[in-house]
Amino acid sequence: MTCYGGVAAAAALPSLPPTTLTTLPSSSSNTSVRDVGSGGAEHPNTVLKPTVDGFKWRLLISYDGTHYKGWQFQQTPPTIQCILEKALTRATKLERKDLHLVGASRTDGGVHAWGQVAHFVTPFNYDSLDSIHAALNGLLPPDIRVREISAVVPEFHARFSAKGKTYHYKIFNDTVMDPFQRLYAYHVTHKLNAAVMREAANHFIGTRDFSAFVNSSRNDGVPNPVKTIFRFDIIKMGALLQLEVEGSGFMYRQVRNMVALLLQIGKEAISPDIVPKILATRDRKELAKYTLAAPPHGLCLVAVKYNEEHLQLPLVCPTTSLGRHHSISKCKVPFY
Numbered sequence: 077m078t079c080y081g082g083v084a085a086a087a088a089l090p091s092l093p094p095t096t097l098t099t100l101p102s103s104s105s106n107t108s109v110r111d112v113g114s115g116g117a118e119h120p121n122t123v124l125k126p127t128v129d130g131f132k133w134r135l136l137i138s139y140d141g142t143h144y145k146g147w148q149f150q151q152t153p154p155t156i157q158c159i160l161e162k163a164l165t166r167a168t169k170l171e172r173k174d175l176h177l178v179g180a181s182r183t184d185g186g187v188h189a190w191g192q193v194a195h196f197v198t199p200f201n202y203d204s205l206d207s208i209h210a211a212l213n214g215l216l217p218p219d220i221r222v223r224e225i226s227a228v229v230p231e232f233h234a235r236f237s238a239k240g241k242t243y244h245y246k247i248f249n250d251t252v253m254d255p256f257q258r259l260y261a262y263h264v265t266h267k268l269n270a271a272v273m274r275e276a277a278n279h280f281i282g283t284r285d286f287s288a289f290v291n292s293s294r295n296d297g298v299p300n301p302v303k304t305i306f307r308f309d310i311i312k313m314g315a316l317l318q319l320e321v322e323g324s325g326f327m328y329r330q331v332r333n334m335v336a337l338l339l340q341i342g343k344e345a346i347s348p349d350i351v352p353k354i355l356a357t358r359d360r361k362e363l364a365k366y367t368l369a370a371p372p373h374g375l376c377l378v379a380v381k382y383n384e385e386h387l388q389l390p391l392v393c394p395t396t397s398l399g400r401h402h403s404i405s406k407c408k409v410p411f412y
Contacts (some may be wrong), residue, residue: 136224186372209375227393240381262374268342276348
């Protein structure tokens with residue numbers, strides 16, 4: 077089975093009519109497009125220009141990561157990027173190598189997302205994004221949805237332009253698990269002390285070297301371990317504990333490792349002051365003495381933050397697509 081197995085049912089769908097588009101002439105890779113049809117938004121300082129590869133588009137994506145091996149492309153088992161690229165190749169009639177799809181965060185297997193961001197390019201411009209938006213969601217399986225599509229300036233990069241990310245980790249802290257939370261919250265039966273967890277979480281806030289909280293990953297090369305945590309809140313909602321962490325960026329399994337240590341502190345197995353001591357070692361082996369990474373299914377990428385200039389619509393471009401409602405002029409089934 078290939079990575080596209082998740083869209084096998086969608087493959088039987090009839091092809092949707094293509095969106096009206098303006099094709100970029102082969103000799104105009106460094107020129108501006110002045111007329112792409114109606115519905116454009118304007119900004120005084122920015123003109124939609126083709127990049128070296130074409131016109132650039134931003135996707136805002138949500139997905140249930142339960143049945144996927146994370147975001148990053150691989151042939152099998154299925155990944156989010158792999159299935160999304162399959163839908164994009166059908167909707168745009170382009171090859172995978174021409175799309176240059178890039179995600180903001182390479183979420184791990186089983187991790188969910190509400191606000192994943194990605195970009196792709198096309199050699200042509202669109203008059204409207206509603207049709208391709210509808211086409212993508214028609215081709216994607218129901219556990220992956222494109223929430224928005226918009227044009228972006230050539231300088232925008234989903235990953236490298238990101239200025240911050242927000243993750244939530246959910247813990248269901250009760251003796252009996254809520255079956256409706258089982259795929260999205262980690263079940264902990266031991267009574268947790270939220271107050272000491274908050275005390276410990278405060279030690280993460282600020283600019284620090286998080287080497288002790290990072291698993292090695294072949295994909296990351298040698299990343300900069302110095303990150304800034306803007307906030308780390310622990311919100312109690314009945315039996316549900318929601319840990320919300322916002323930072324400049326996160327490395328491989330960093331959030332799950334921080335959560336795992338907070339869980340041990342919440343069980344009162346260790347003291348909150350262990351956090352700065354482990355941070356000071358800059359050694360992942362030190363954290364391993366106390367805990368392993370928390371399970372992935374409780375984690376969700378909620379938002380990716382960018383500078384405003386990167387999100388402004390170019391001068392000549394279609395308006396952002398948020399999806400479209402369908403309506404009928406007359407009820408076709410009698411109502412009794």
